[in-house]
Amino acid sequence: MTAMTKKAEEAKKSCFTLTVEDSVAVLSLDIPDEPVNTLSPAVGAELEEALRKIEQDAAVKAVVFSSGKKDNFVAGAKIDLISTFRTAEEATEGSRKAQEGFDHLEAFPKPVVAAIHGACLGGGLEWALACTYRIASDSPKTSLGVPEVQLGLIPGAGGTQRLPKLLGAQAALDLILTGKALKPKKALKLGLVDEVVPKPILVEVAKRRAAELAARTLRPERARGLGLRSVGKGKGLGEILKGLANKETWAELALEDNPIGRKILFDQARKQLLKKTRGKYPAPERALEVVKVGMEDGMRAGLAIESKAFGELAVSDVSKRLVEIFFATTALKKENGTSDPKVKPREVRKIGVLGGGLMGGGIAYVTAAQMGVPVRIKEKDDASAARALKHVHGLFDERVKRKSITWRERDAKMALVTVGNDTSGFKGCELVIEAVFEDLKLKQNIIRDIEKVVRQDCIFASNTSSLPITRLAEASSRPETVIGMHYFSPVNKMPLLEIIRHKGTADWVTATCVEVGRKQGKTVIVVNDGVGFYTSRILAPYMNEAGHLLAEGADIAELDRALVDFGFPVGPITLLDEVGIDVAAKVGKIMHEAFGERLSGPDHVEKLVADGRLGRKSKKGFYSYDGKKKGVDESVYALLPHGKDRVKLDRQEMAERCVIQFVNEAIRCLGEGVLRSPRDGDIGAVFGLGFPPFLGGPFRYADALGAAKLLERAEHFQKKHGKRFESPPLLVEVAKAGKRFHA
Numbered sequence: 001m002t003a004m005t006k007k008a009e010e011a012k013k014s015c016f017t018l019t020v021e022d023s024v025a026v027l028s029l030d031i032p033d034e035p036v037n038t039l040s041p042a043v044g045a046e047l048e049e050a051l052r053k054i055e056q057d058a059a060v061k062a063v064v065f066s067s068g069k070k071d072n073f074v075a076g077a078k079i080d081l082i083s084t085f086r087t088a089e090e091a092t093e094g095s096r097k098a099q100e101g102f103d104h105l106e107a108f109p110k111p112v113v114a115a116i117h118g119a120c121l122g123g124g125l126e127w128a129l130a131c132t133y134r135i136a137s138d139s140p141k142t143s144l145g146v147p148e149v150q151l152g153l154i155p156g157a158g159g160t161q162r163l164p165k166l167l168g169a170q171a172a173l174d175l176i177l178t179g180k181a182l183k184p185k186k187a188l189k190l191g192l193v194d195e196v197v198p199k200p201i202l203v204e205v206a207k208r209r210a211a212e213l214a215a216r217t218l219r220p221e222r223a224r225g226l227g228l229r230s231v232g233k234g235k236g237l238g239e240i241l242k243g244l245a246n247k248e249t250w251a252e253l254a255l256e257d258n259p260i261g262r263k264i265l266f267d268q269a270r271k272q273l274l275k276k277t278r279g280k281y282p283a284p285e286r287a288l289e290v291v292k293v294g295m296e297d298g299m300r301a302g303l304a305i306e307s308k309a310f311g312e313l314a315v316s317d318v319s320k321r322l323v324e325i326f327f328a329t330t331a332l333k334k335e336n337g338t339s340d341p342k343v344k345p346r347e348v349r350k351i352g353v354l355g356g357g358l359m360g361g362g363i364a365y366v367t368a369a370q371m372g373v374p375v376r377i378k379e380k381d382d383a384s385a386a387r388a389l390k391h392v393h394g395l396f397d398e399r400v401k402r403k404s405i406t407w408r409e410r411d412a413k414m415a416l417v418t419v420g421n422d423t424s425g426f427k428g429c430e431l432v433i434e435a436v437f438e439d440l441k442l443k444q445n446i447i448r449d450i451e452k453v454v455r456q457d458c459i460f461a462s463n464t465s466s467l468p469i470t471r472l473a474e475a476s477s478r479p480e481t482v483i484g485m486h487y488f489s490p491v492n493k494m495p496l497l498e499i500i501r502h503k504g505t506a507d508w509v510t511a512t513c514v515e516v517g518r519k520q521g522k523t524v525i526v527v528n529d530g531v532g533f534y535t536s537r538i539l540a541p542y543m544n545e546a547g548h549l550l551a552e553g554a555d556i557a558e559l560d561r562a563l564v565d566f567g568f569p570v571g572p573i574t575l576l577d578e579v580g581i582d583v584a585a586k587v588g589k590i591m592h593e594a595f596g597e598r599l600s601g602p603d604h605v606e607k608l609v610a611d612g613r614l615g616r617k618s619k620k621g622f623y624s625y626d627g628k629k630k631g632v633d634e635s636v637y638a639l640l641p642h643g644k645d646r647v648k649l650d651r652q653e654m655a656e657r658c659v660i661q662f663v664n665e666a667i668r669c670l671g672e673g674v675l676r677s678p679r680d681g682d683i684g685a686v687f688g689l690g691f692p693p694f695l696g697g698p699f700r701y702a703d704a705l706g707a708a709k710l711l712e713r714a715e716h717f718q719k720k721h722g723k724r725f726e727s728p729p730l731l732v733e734v735a736k737a738g739k740r741f742h743a
Helices: 003-013 041-056 080-084 088-106 123-129 147-151 159-167 169-178 184-190 199-215 237-244 247-256 259-277 282-297 299-314 317-332 358-371 382-401 407-414 440-451 469-473 507-519 535-551 556-566 572-579 581-599 604-610 634-639 651-671 678-689 698-705 707-721 729-737
Strands: 016-021 024-029 062-067 072-074 112-116 119-121 133-137 143-145 195-197 351-354 375-378 417-420 431-434 459-462 482-487 496-501 523-528
Touching (some): 016 041, 024 041, 041 088, 072 123, 080 317, 088 123, 112 123, 123 159, 133 199, 147 169, 147 282, 147 317, 159 299, 184 195, 195 199, 282 299, 299 317, 317 523, 351 440, 358 482, 358 507, 431 440, 440 459, 440 469, 459 507, 496 507, 496 678, 507 523, 523 678, 535 572, 535 651, 535 678, 556 651, 581 604, 651 729
Parallel strands (some): 112 133, 119 143, 133 195, 351 375, 375 417, 431 459
16 A cells, blocks of 8 residues: 555545635534444544644634534434443543543634534534534424433533533423433524524535634624524624513522522422432433532532543443443344345335224324325224324324424325225225224234235235234235234334234335334334234233232232332333223233133223223223322222222332233243344333333343342242243243343
8 A cells, every 4th residue: 555545545534524715614524434423532532633733723713513424413422432331430531531622622712613414412412512603404304412311321521511501400401301302493492502594504604603703793692591692793682681581581590590599499300300210210310410510519510520420320230221222222223124134125105004093093193294105094984084084183283282393394294194984095005004903803804805905015014912913814815915013002102113924924024014114213123923922912911910919909009109119101000091901801811812821810800891991091990080180999999809908018029020920921922932032022122011221121131130030039929829920931941051131
């Protein structure tokens, strides 16, 4: 390699491109061979070197930072780096170095403008915060936030200090504690960015503002939490005074700027926080503490405690589990759901949905809203068709109300949704998704009918939650195109899609449905066929055990609290009311027939259904739904063993019994080949059923507890309660070998 070739190769690998025009340097970040820009020590070192050169160049008066990626500014720090930290001290040092880099940027002697288009998250936003001025594109692809809390971390490069300084404590805490991202207009309103402009002119406007800042013709004046209120000398003072006259602004400043007010603010914030986290997620609590220190003792003290807290959190079990989930979902996005990575999905330009109820309407909504392709709904009559359309329209209206889309965008998306009471609109569909009542004969008849109308290569997917896809495929003249697509309710909010393939399902069919699910905004797992597949199957013994505990005399509210304290978002009895007691009874019967005594449920469920107690949908279940405040419907105890004389059961033991049933069934699914991997089992349980993310999923939980310990506890409960606690063969095998489920 010649010296010239070597130089060219080095330049090619550089992360930054520097151009200078009219005394403004444009420094563009574009990390080679990576889909998005992320921050790392290597990028930091290059940035320092580039800034050093710019500072020494007298011809350069100002700097603009931009991105060379299509729709990405900086997505944050490189997540892989977190896994390399072995000790809290190492992670703390990494945080300190990042802080120092952005401190240098903030103190840079020439004005620096961030031109933001696309994701500006985590370390990317911390980078922008250290700049003199921030301009964002008005693109829907632009978002700004600090999502570190979702990985069990806090911002570690000055974000916990610069955000409150810029926005005020309340707005800053709202971002830091939730990890949510803001769209450009909201970011402008809060003062996170100084301007929002169309993407085509973003860099040009940024260069102009940089020159104006250097010439001092632009002097931004910011009132904390009110955004930019002055562009140019002496302009905008009236706007600042108008903003400060706002009572809410004064209330916030009064709270933040005196010791008693700050105490009230942070005490209330902590109280609300613990209501949500129940002490299971330490990162939000540490963030609160770090922000408070910075406000009371100054930025230096705040940065010191920020790096220490970041270091301790980075090596915590909670962060490790959340990071593992992040990597698992990232890996899933790169797979096609088959054993052959070369299989390509076919293009889907139109989707048909059979049934426009809660599930069918939700599927139609995500198809139009996220995927952006036409969707045709079939309902039984005109009245049902009108209700289906109204349901989808209502979901779009919610987004308009939240200002996440405009009414024009709503109307454009709604135009993709059509509805009728026959199958005439299904002829051009590449995929038809059935979302009707859980009845095998009904679904088989639907397959026979729809195949007379659709093209030969049209995929038929069933949104069944328990019926084997193999049995459904028996009714098809082309069983290779039959597959399961199990959505979760409500479809517009629940992130998981469980795809079920039977032995004859073609690989291209699986790959196509996986791609459709991703475009609908879902996290997709693929499982093999069997009664209940994976998610319904592991939920059944969990719910059954809750039923057995009720039969033993457990208090309804106490039982629910036990599982919420464990980490589930809701307790099993609340979930039963939400799902529908009649639905649970039907699925339970299917499971009992397939798996025998091990999955036999308590007798009282049928009594509840006979009494008209179907749950929330009938406003009559375990809980009452007529009053303002939900509470246990005491009359339900008359239908349960022990009546109103409830027995005091140990809360921890109640939770353990339900969880062991859940985890053991997951292990059984892996051993029987229903699951492809422990990773998929963890993702399915966390995203579909609310298994506590801080525990990483049933297989991560089993590894943390130890297979031998899990086996010991299962055997303990088997002696007390019988066959339903029988351990799966794979658990016995892993325990005896002293192995783990995850390598």
